[in-house]
Every structure is written in structure tokens, then in C-alpha cells.
Amino acid sequence: HRYDNRGPGFQLLWDETQKLGAKFTATVTYAMEASGSYHHNLLVFLLGKTDRVWSFNPLLLRKERLGQLRKTKTDALDAQMIAEFARKDGREHPFSTVDPEQMRLRELCRVRFRLVRKASKAKQQLRRNLDILCPGLGPEFKDVASPSAMAVLKDVAQVTSLFQATVEDLEKLLKPFYQNPDRRHLKAVALQKHFEERVENGGLEEPLVFEVRFLLHQLELYEEQVRQVEGKIEREMERRKSLLTTVPGISLVTAAIVEGELGDPHRFPDERAVRAFAGLDPSVRQSGKFEGDRVRISKRGSPRLREGLYNAALPAMRVNPACREFYERLRAGGKHHKSALTAVAGKLLVQCWAVMRSGKSFEIPEKYRVAATTEKETTTFPSAPPSLEKGDASRPSSTSQESPQGPSREPKVVRK
Known part of the structure; x- marks a missing residue:
């Protein structure tokens, strides 16, 4: 039938x-x-x-x-x-x-996910157009949707006066974003040099400039929409009094992604099952004496959960010494930076699952708290690895802050 x-x-x-x-x-x-x-x-x-x-x-x-x-x-x-x-x-x-509440939260996070993806595609198209109109201008900005880049492009992307700004004009545009006058002047000179060195592109200027201006408006709209959705998510998580925010580095938005995608934590019998649900479990190929020389994650399960945790891994290392120790141990063992970050994301997931399952707040194990106190007395806590400075491709595309991960043993929890 x-x-x-x-x-x-x-x-x-x-x-x-x-x-x-x-x-x-x-x-x-x-x-x-x-x-x-x-x-x-x-x-x-x-x-x-x-x-x-x-x-x-x-x-x-x-x-x-x-x-x-x-x-x-x-x-x-x-x-x-x-x-x-x-x-x-x-x-x-x-x-x-x-669970209507969980499904509502999950869909809110997926709305945000879709908006961020649309903004990312608009950035790619904007960079492509700039590469044709003025080669070298796109790479001059680590993020073509940054406030300084948007301010410059709005002014110079004109059909009647394309890239005609002087160094003085550019310095005025950059003044709100570069407090140091020397850096501001150097950036203006570099931009003006790109304007002068651009070449003819066979009559593509007018349609591409039209699209550049459309893309700038789209990016502003997406940014505002993401801000509104994140505000709604944060208010919802504050109402729920989520314990996941007790994990150092987990923001309200990341906590919402984990709770919305994971659902009932008791349906997972162990940490292997919860890793597999996120697609962060290893995909091993072995037969007889053959063993694959590379072990990848399976990438099955929820891509939103996997992406949210990966984006949370780097910020978590800055505030959670357990995460940093785990990352550095993997790097010392020869793991690539992104492989180590992926492993940290998996550990973060297990910590979040443990907090949800126990209904107790997260507490960093004593040995890491003592080590962090000692390190603070002797030196400053290091920032992110150089390979993930602003503009790196593996940075999260949204503005939310993210999450921590820790040692391989079961995370400690205490009652609130």
C-alpha cells in the first residue's frame, strides 16, 4: 500500500x-x-x-x-x-x-551551521572574483570578510572608479582597524601597490564588480543572521543551565551542538560508541600480515557534531592544561597538527558525554591544576601553535569560542 x-x-x-x-x-x-x-x-x-x-x-x-x-x-x-x-x-x-526540547535545540544549531556554510561559500566566491580583478589583493587580507577588508572593498569596488583609492584614502579607511600608524601606512601602501599592478581582464570588470558588491551585502546579512541565531542558542542554554559549560573552553554554542546532536547520553554504552556516533572513531584496515600505514577517522555519524568539536579543540588548549598536555604528547610522538587536534576533539567528546551521563560538573584533575599553577608562576601560558594563527584554514568559520579535552583516563566530575 x-x-x-x-x-x-x-x-x-x-x-x-x-x-x-x-x-x-x-x-x-x-x-x-x-x-x-x-x-x-x-x-x-x-x-x-x-x-x-x-x-x-x-x-x-x-x-x-x-x-x-x-x-x-x-x-x-x-x-x-x-x-x-x-x-x-x-x-x-x-x-x-x-525529545521535543532536544530536537528544537538541534535544529537551531543546524540553522546556524547552514548559515555559516553559506557565508563560507560567499567568501570563496569573493576571493575568486578578487583574484581576477586584482591579483594579490585577496591574499593581502587573511580573511576577505574581516571588518577591515569589507570597509576597503566597499569603497574601492566601484564600476566607475575601480581600485582608484590613494594611500591617504586607504589610511583613512583602515584607521578604525589599525591603531598603529606605521602598520596602517604599510598596509595602505601594500594595497595601493596591488591596485597599480593589476592587469586587464578582457571585459570582466563590470559583472565581477557587481557580484563583489552583492557578495559583500550577503556576507553582512549572514553575519547578522548568525549573530541572531547564536543569541537565541545562548539564551536557550542559559535557561537549561547546561553543565557542559563547566568544561573549560566549552562555549554555550558548542555545548548546544553537543547536547542537540548527542541527545540522550545513556543510549551509548561506552566511549567507543559515542566516538563512533560522531565519526571520530579510527577506521583501521588490517588483514593477515598487512597493516595499513595510515589510520583515519571513520567520518560516519553527525558531521555537525564532529565539526563543532574540532573547532572547539584549539580554543580548549588555551584554557585547559589537560588538553594542551594531550596535544603536546601526540605532537611529540610524531602526529601531524591536525591529527592531534582531531584526537583532542575525540577526547573532548568523551568528557562532555561523561558530564551529561553523570549529571555532575566537570573538574580538571588535580595534577593538571597543580601543574598549571606552577607554570603560571614561572612563565606565561603559551598561545596557539604558529600553524593556526589567524587566517589558517582549520580555524572555525564562526565566531563562537570552544572547548577542552584532557587526559586519557576517565574525567573527574563533582556535584554542583
Whole structure:
């Protein structure tokens, strides 16, 4: 049977399946594939009437489908395969649940994620246009959407007077962003030199300048929208009194990403399961005497959770000595900077999961607190590694601050 993916269709499905259950004196259990957002409304509808509902990961069902010899694929065969999978393996999976508060928080964070992605694409297009209009101008700004870059581009990207600003004009534009007059003058001279050295581009100026101005407006709009969404997220997290913010380096936005994407922490039996959910578990290839020389993360699971934790790893190292010690130990062992940051992100996830599962505040282990106090008496706490200075590609694209990670042992927690 086919049912309309709306309210009347859902009700018809419910009525007919309940009649079948009564006819055979059986309890009806519902199973479906978690197909993006398409299944969501049906899942919520059924969970409002019964708790016997499964929503299976599409990867599990795909493996079940590949295990069959026939290559035919139809809706009827898919429905039969899902029912058979539920009958054989359903007991290994808990029934699905819906927490409206958690789903609302998750969707707020995903709205922010989509806005940040759109802004990132606009930046890429802006840099591409600048590379054609004035080669060298884009790299002159580490971030083409920075306030100083936006101020300059708004003034000089004019169809009638393209890149005609003098050094004095540029210094006036840069004055709010460069307090040091010498640095301001050097930047203005460098920009003016790029203006003078640009070449003809075969009549592309007018359309590209139009698009540059459109992109500048888009970036301003995206920045304002991200600010509004983050404000809403922060107010929501303050209302929830989230304990994740007790982890040094975890901001309200990062805490919201973790809580929204992770959901109920008790559905994960151990830290390996929670790492796998975020796609931060190792993907190992080994057979007989063969062992792969590179171990990558699986990148399965929630990409939003993985990205949020990765962006949190660097800021966490600045405020959490346990994170920094773990990172430095990996680097000393020969790990690449980004590999070490990814490992820190995985440890951060475990710490957050432990706090959520225990319902207790996070506390840095005593040995790290003592070490941090001693180090502060002798030297200043180091800043970020040189490879991640402002403008590095691995920095987070949003403005939120982020999170800490610690030693390999279980993190300490104390009651609030």
C-alpha cells in the first residue's frame, strides 16, 4: 500500500495496521528507514500513539540489501527488507524516542551551521572574483570578510572608479582597524601597490564588480543572521543551565551542538560508541600480515557534531592544561597538527558525554591544576601553535569560542 506523507495518510496507516493487529491478536511494531528529513513527521506521529517504533540507520539497511543476491530494488522489496531486518535484528536496537526540547535545540544549531556554510561559500566566491580583478589583493587580507577588508572593498569596488583609492584614502579607511600608524601606512601602501599592478581582464570588470558588491551585502546579512541565531542558542542554554559549560573552553554554542546532536547520553554504552556516533572513531584496515600505514577517522555519524568539536579543540588548549598536555604528547610522538587536534576533539567528546551521563560538573584533575599553577608562576601560558594563527584554514568559520579535552583516563566530575 502507498500512504500520503501527510496527516490523513498517517492516520490511515495507523487505522489499517491496528485493524491487522486486532485481527491476528498481535502487537503492531513499526519500522522505517531514517531517510533524511522525509521520515521525521511520520516518526513523530507514530511516537505520539505508541512506543514500539524503530528508525533504522540507512547504512545498516544498505548492508542488509547488499547481502541479497538479487539486484532488483523496488519500494515493495525495500519494505519487505526493512520488516525482515526488524524481525531478525530489531532486538539489538532500542526503540526510537523523540525529545521535543532536544530536537528544537538541534535544529537551531543546524540553522546556524547552514548559515555559516553559506557565508563560507560567499567568501570563496569573493576571493575568486578578487583574484581576477586584482591579483594579490585577496591574499593581502587573511580573511576577505574581516571588518577591515569589507570597509576597503566597499569603497574601492566601484564600476566607475575601480581600485582608484590613494594611500591617504586607504589610511583613512583602515584607521578604525589599525591603531598603529606605521602598520596602517604599510598596509595602505601594500594595497595601493596591488591596485597599480593589476592587469586587464578582457571585459570582466563590470559583472565581477557587481557580484563583489552583492557578495559583500550577503556576507553582512549572514553575519547578522548568525549573530541572531547564536543569541537565541545562548539564551536557550542559559535557561537549561547546561553543565557542559563547566568544561573549560566549552562555549554555550558548542555545548548546544553537543547536547542537540548527542541527545540522550545513556543510549551509548561506552566511549567507543559515542566516538563512533560522531565519526571520530579510527577506521583501521588490517588483514593477515598487512597493516595499513595510515589510520583515519571513520567520518560516519553527525558531521555537525564532529565539526563543532574540532573547532572547539584549539580554543580548549588555551584554557585547559589537560588538553594542551594531550596535544603536546601526540605532537611529540610524531602526529601531524591536525591529527592531534582531531584526537583532542575525540577526547573532548568523551568528557562532555561523561558530564551529561553523570549529571555532575566537570573538574580538571588535580595534577593538571597543580601543574598549571606552577607554570603560571614561572612563565606565561603559551598561545596557539604558529600553524593556526589567524587566517589558517582549520580555524572555525564562526565566531563562537570552544572547548577542552584532557587526559586519557576517565574525567573527574563533582556535584554542583
